Amino acid sequence: MDSPKIIDKQDPYAALRYREFRSYLGMRFFFTFAYQMQAVIIGFHIYHLTKDPLALGLIGLCEAIPAISIALYGGYIADKSEKRGLLLKIFVCVFMCSLIMLIATSSQMHAYVPVSYIIPIMYTMVFGIGMARGFFGPATFSLMAEIIPKELYPNSTTWNSSSYMSASILGPAAGGLIYGFFGITVTYLIILAFIFIALVCIFFLKSHPPRYIPKESIMKSLTEGVQFVFRNKMMLGAMSLDLFSVFFGGAVALLPVFANDILKVGSEGLGLMRASASAGAVLTMLAMTRISPMNRPWRNLLIAVVGFGTSIICYGLSKNFYVTLIFLFLEGSFDSISVIIRSTIMQLLTPDEMRGRVSAVNSMFIGSSNEIGAFESGLTAKLMRTVPAVVFGGCMTILVAGITYTKTKSLLGLSLQEINDQDTKTK
Secondary structure: OOOOOOOOOOOOOOHHHOHHHHHHHHHHHHHHHHHHHHHHHHHHHHHHHHOOHHHHHHHHHHHHHHHHHHHHHHHHHHHHOOHHHHHHHHHHHHHHHHHHHHHHOOHHHHHHOOHHHHHHHHHHHHHHHHHHHHHHHHHHHHHHHHHOOHHHHHHHHHHHHHHHHHHHHHHHHHHHHHHHHHOHHHHHHHHHHHHHHHHHHHOOOOOOOOOOOOOOOHHHHHHHHHHHHHHOHHHHHHHHHHHHHHHHOOHHHHHHHHHHHHOOOHHHHHHHHHHHHHHHHHHHHHHHOOOOOOOOHHHHHHHHHHHHHHHHHHHHHOOOHHHHHHHHHHHHHHHHHHHHHHHHHHHHHOOHHHHHHHHHHHHHHHHOHHHHHHHHHHHHHHHHOHHHHHHHHHHHHHHHHHHHHHHOHHHOOOOHHHHHHHHHHHO
């Protein structure tokens, strides 16, 4: 670890002074940029071909099923593997899936192959990317702990989340605009270029030997990770709250319907709508580098979830494109506060030897809840129509926060350390 001689926890740029962490951020940024571009154009392209909101939900389901199914095993592998080599394999897999989608969506393919064949190919490649994601989350979570000292976990988590959200601003906007002006083939070529840049960034990371070599059976090892999470009240509560709020608040999957049928702003408007939520997130996260939400984490988490649900209801009811952008911005802001609190809780409370497995449990709770939530939104939109489905999701998110509040009032005024100490005493 290329550590500075003096660690200043009050320095908002402390984590960025580590060269390897900057390479790590570059990898996350370029990969996320490409992933977000791809998410926008897959959704818009499939909806353009099918005109069916359920088809959008099936995209999320195709990615969530493998990501959830393989998550625990991915955490086990991440704990016992050298992280750089594992990430290289993951990125090569994602690159190949995106390359096949480039070929499947080309005009030459559409000229000779029926749409009924092309759409299953797209779903299959999304399934492959979901499988890669089952390893990606635990590997990157474990790696960050190896390149940054523990004292800087809150700062590094904020910068990591900010990098993710910055790419999430630029990626959807770029995807929508490039797709609108130059077509899907050019867009996919750019996606492949950014995945390749992310892959190159991995070579600037050091090779870190695994800190954990399992001696017990794989089932016992995985069980230990699950048991650790379920014994920790703070970690389990944060994961559960995020799981249900994101599940019911997965209305972002329906943005292609709003862009195409309700607001009539096309793929360019869709890119701006996706970017607006991410802009709110990244600006809030940059503010959080100076104003930490961890003084009363449980109270702040509940406030953020209620704000998230309220914003969803408001954008679902909006009939004006610019008003919709404002509420999507607010949705991203509240969501980012939730992400920072939950990520910091995980980094600080997880032992080094269990990071991959705990991250895998988290990905089962949270990492795929976006995709499962997308399926829920697509299904409810099919049954209830789009606007009622979005409003329903926002209301359910607020209801989940309300139920959680009534059962956890004793945690509202406590700091993270106080909650953890209380948790330890009751075990």
